[in-house]
Amino acid sequence: MKKSKKKLRLKFLRKRSSAVPIDELGKLVELMDERMLTEVSIQEGSKKIAVKRSLHNYIPPLREGERGEENGFIAVESPTVGIFYRAQAPGKPPLVDVGQIVEKGEVMALVEALKVMNEVRAPVTGKVVSVEAEDGELVDYGRVLFLMEEIE
Amino acid sequence: MNENSPYKRILVANRGEIALRIIRTCRENDIETIAVYSREDSGSAHVEFADNACCIGEGHPSASYMNIPSIISAALLFGAEAVHPGYGFLAEDDRFAKILRAHGISFIGPEADALLLAKDKLISRKTALSVNVPVLPGSEEISASNFLDEAEKIGYPLVIKPRVGGAGRGIIEVWSKEELLSVLTNPAFDTDVLGSYYLERKLGKARHIEAQVLADRFGVAKVIGIRDCSIQKGRQKIIEESPPAHLGKTMRKRIEDASLELCSSMGLSTAVTFEFLVSGNDFFFIEVNPRIQVEHTVTEMLTGIDIVWEQIKLSAGERLDLAGEEYLYDKRQNYDDGHAIQARIYVEPDFSSGSCGLIGSLRIPGGPGVRFDTHLYPGCAVPYLYDPLVAKVIAWGSNRVEAIRRMRRALEEVRIEGVMTNIEVLKGIVESKEFRHAKHDIGFAEEFNFCSKEAGEQKEAIKGMKACEMFSV
Numbered sequence: 315m316k317k318s319k320k321k322l323r324l325k326f327l328r329k330r331s332s333a334v335p336i337d338e339l340g341k342l343v344e345l346m347d348e349r350m351l352t353e354v355s356i357q358e359g360s361k362k363i364a365v366k367r368s369l370h371n372y373i374p375p376l377r378e379g380e381r382g383e384e385n386g387f388i389a390v391e392s393p394t395v396g397i398f399y400r401a402q403a404p405g406k407p408p409l410v411d412v413g414q415i416v417e418k419g420e421v422m423a424l425v426e427a428l429k430v431m432n433e434v435r436a437p438v439t440g441k442v443v444s445v446e447a448e449d450g451e452l453v454d455y456g457r458v459l460f461l462m463e464e465i466e
Numbered sequence: 467m468n469e470n471s472p473y474k475r476i477l478v479a480n481r482g483e484i485a486l487r488i489i490r491t492c493r494e495n496d497i498e499t500i501a502v503y504s505r506e507d508s509g510s511a512h513v514e515f516a517d518n519a520c521c522i523g524e525g526h527p528s529a530s531y532m533n534i535p536s537i538i539s540a541a542l543l544f545g546a547e548a549v550h551p552g553y554g555f556l557a558e559d560d561r562f563a564k565i566l567r568a569h570g571i572s573f574i575g576p577e578a579d580a581l582l583l584a585k586d587k588l589i590s591r592k593t594a595l596s597v598n599v600p601v602l603p604g605s606e607e608i609s610a611s612n613f614l615d616e617a618e619k620i621g622y623p624l625v626i627k628p629r630v631g632g633a634g635r636g637i638i639e640v641w642s643k644e645e646l647l648s649v650l651t652n653p654a655f656d657t658d659v660l661g662s663y664y665l666e667r668k669l670g671k672a673r674h675i676e677a678q679v680l681a682d683r684f685g686v687a688k689v690i691g692i693r694d695c696s697i698q699k700g701r702q703k704i705i706e707e708s709p710p711a712h713l714g715k716t717m718r719k720r721i722e723d724a725s726l727e728l729c730s731s732m733g734l735s736t737a738v739t740f741e742f743l744v745s746g747n748d749f750f751f752i753e754v755n756p757r758i759q760v761e762h763t764v765t766e767m768l769t770g771i772d773i774v775w776e777q778i779k780l781s782a783g784e785r786l787d788l789a790g791e792e793y794l795y796d797k798r799q800n801y802d803d804g805h806a807i808q809a810r811i812y813v814e815p816d817f818s819s820g821s822c823g824l825i826g827s828l829r830i831p832g833g834p835g836v837r838f839d840t841h842l843y844p845g846c847a848v849p850y851l852y853d854p855l856v857a858k859v860i861a862w863g864s865n866r867v868e869a870i871r872r873m874r875r876a877l878e879e880v881r882i883e884g885v886m887t888n889i890e891v892l893k894g895i896v897e898s899k900e901f902r903h904a905k906h907d908i909g910f911a912e913e914f915n916f917c918s919k920e921a922g923e924q925k926e927a928i929k930g931m932k933a934c935e936m937f938s939v
Contacts, residue, residue, distance in 0.1 A: 395522055395539045427539040452543050454521040455536060456505055 338363065388438050390460040392453040396427030400449045408449075414442050415465065422460060425453060440464040468496040472782030473547040473572070477502065478516065479537050480552030482853060483841045484758065485512035488550045491774040500544045502537055504530030506849045511841040518544055525851050531555045534562055541571055548572035548781065550774075554853060557757040558585040558630070574781040576756040580733040584756050588629045588664045590732065594751045597731050599724045602743070602750045605665035610650075610657050616665055617646055623668040630662070637701060639668060666752075671907045672745040674698065675710055677725035678765045680776050682786040683735040689722045690773075690788070691765030695741075697895060699911045704888070705895060706761040707807040708768055711866060711904030713744070721749060728754065737762075737777040743908075760810065760855065763839060767806035767862045804862060805869040809877060809896070811840075811857040813848055814886040822848035826883035831876040835862040835869075838876075848885055857882070859892075866904075870896060 342354055342365050355364035392398065400408040400423050410422045416436040423434040443461040447453050477500040478488050485501060489512065492499045501516030506525030513519040520540040523530035530536070532555050541549055549566055551557040551574065563578035576584065583589050591601050605616035617624060617640075626638040626649065638655075640646045649655055673696040681687035694710030695703045709718075725740040728751065738756040742749045762773045771788065780786065813822040828844045840857035842848075848856060859876050863869030877893050895914060900906050 395520055395536050395543065397543070428535055428542070454540070455523050455530075456521050 339365070386463065387443055387461040388440065388464055389458045390422060390434060390437060390462060392425050392447075392455060392457040392459055393432050393434065394425055394427045395454050396425040396432065396452075398447045398449065398451050398453045398459060399424040399426060399431075400445070410442050410460070412442050412444060416440065416442060416462070434459060436462065438462060438464045468494075471495045471497050472779055472784060473497055475500065475544065475546045475548075476574070476778070477537070477541045477544065477546035477549045478512065478552065479531065479549050479556055480554070481507055481510060481512055481531060481841075483839045483855065483858060484552040484760075486515055486841050487839060488552060488758075488774055489515045491772055491778070494772075495775060495778075497778075500540065500546055502531070502540055504851075506530075506851060509846060511843055511846065520544065525849065527555060527851065532559075534559075534565060537562075538565060538569060538571075541566070542569060546571060548574055548778070550574040550778070551757070553757055553760060558755075560585065572781050574736075574778055576734045576736045576738070580735075581756060584732050584734060584738075584754050586629050587627065587753050590728075590754050591664075591751070593731055594724075594728060597727050599728055599751050600749065602669065602752070603667040608660050608664060610660055613650065613660060613665075614643075614646070617643070620665055620667050622646075623670075624665050625668050626663050627666055628662060629664055635701075669743050669745055669750070669908075671909070672696075672743040673710070673907050674703075674741065675713065675721060675744045675749070676739050676741045677721055678759075678762065678773070679725050679729050679738050679740065680771075680773075680780065680786055680788070681729050681735050681738065682780055683783055684785055685730065686786045687726050687729050688786065688788060689725055690769055690771055692718055692721065693761055693764055695761060696906055696908050697901070697911045698908055699891075702810075702812075703761065704810050704812075704892065704911060705807065705901075706764050707805065707866075707869070708764045709805065717744065717747075717749065724749070724751065736780050737773050760858070761808055763837065763858060763860045764806045764808045767837065767860055768804055804864055805866045806860060806862045807869050807873045807896075808858055808860045809873060809892045810855055811859065811880070811882070811892070812854045812888045813856050814854070814888070822850050822854070823885035824848070825885065827881065828883070829879060829881035831859060831879035833876070833879075835872050836860070836876045837862075838880075842882065856885075856887070867902075870902060 342363065346354055346365065402409065410416055416422060416439065418436055418439045420436045421433045422436055425432045425434060440462040443463050445460055446458045453459065475498045476492055478485050479502060481503065489499045489501070499516040500518045500520060501512045502520050502522045503510055503513050504523055504525045505521060507513065508521065522536040522540055523533045549571055556562045557575065558581060560578045560582040563573035563575065563581055566573045567578060575581065583593070588607065591604060594601050603620045605620060608616055622643070623639060623641045626640060628636040638649055640649060650657060673694060676693050676695060677689050678691040678693065679687055679689050691708050692710060692713070693706050693708040695706045697703070697705035721742055728740055729738060732754065734756050736756055737758060738754060739759050740754050741752050743752055758774060758777060765771070766773055825842050825844055825846050825848065828842055830838050837860040838857065842856055859873065859880065861869050861873035861876050863872050874893065874896050877889060877896065880889055895901050895911060898914065900910055
């Protein structure tokens, strides 16, 4: 499952900007996870890639089976196969962002399938911990879109 | 790059061995594939084999492999030009074909209108009658008011058959008027839906013979093989062979002519199979399957024709052209040269665990003249939600005796650990005197005594493994 999802994501990114050496970037991020680094850069001729992140908001990468409530997070999944939109319309601000508190049932995003906008609603009241898909990305059924922390 | 491929990208709306079969032909012809899968199937082989994969819903077929909006959304987003439905699921859904067409996507199969008429057995019977192809005595449209009268006209024993659907599902045998009345009053049988059934005379001793036809939109149609699928258990075919043993030249010619006549009158331009029952000097048309069939492999083995590839080209409106050098069919016009047999390996579901099991080690048969189509791999789960068919062993020999020997040898090689299978049953049939002498009919496998010693031992071994699993958790 993981592999195919990765395929989907990479495909779309590739289409958008062919200039990003996505494979190399991926390797760098993996390296950072592995060694718990906050900053890494490589230079090859005129090409330079630098990746930085703060460990303050760092969430360890989820592995298969750790998803869901055992890890303390609630996964918000795509209800169908379609295009993921974070805003109601182009140019509008995202419906929700990381750190925001959402009410149960609140619309968090849209997934467009066969010209129908399917609303993605919050399954619980809680804080948005991360956004797992990119705006405009092709998502399949069950794809994790957001992670939330439930508030009692 | 294959310049002749009519499509660049095909979505395969199926799972299991047939999804792999379709993906294989696509790969050979440089067609990119999109696999769709249910959440239950995320570890399934077809997801791995395809160039792209897209999860379309939960495990239950209605939520995934038969979820039309999800599949069409995936086809559009991935830019598929055609959808191959395989067999089962949406393969005979004319509505699906129609919606695809409305979105500018080809359905690899017949035209939606032709499919609508072909899938309804009551209508296809009428078509057969109109072109003088014999059918079994049967009813008109039935309702609660004319049910008994129609049954009396046909006589007993008879079968109550659903007008639409396959794999022998939903068929009820009735041996007398009393039995018919008890079926009608049985609360499990919904008399409101009587209109979706029809009645047909049950034949005692008969053989199931079918003709594989390829037809294009320009009126060219050819019979490329005749198969005998008489070895059935619970109305499921388990062993198929070609050419049928003891089928006279005259009878074969009559079946071929009837098939071509039916094909043109039904307006089917695709790979299509016409099924008949043969009893003595009589033959009766029973149904038409305008899709790829599980047993297409037998004909492929004999002719060298890639039926999936032909089907793809026909759906794009290409002309039927079997004159190519690559086809054995053309070289040996009569397919008496050689013999091919297929045995279907089914898993037996274990309802207590809600699964068929997890494949342990897997030994695949090989060697001369053997083909093995499966989606299993060591460590893969076998969900109970889907078709229990997990593998097909196909053996080719220069004659029937050689093919049978090869099949026996191939079945001895197969080892599938972790699930209960019917391999011992298949071995028993292949080795039986009746099958070797081709004395079998459609009732043979039902009556055959399968309780071999090995089957019992295998059962015990599985129980042992289950116990181990429970303790290791």
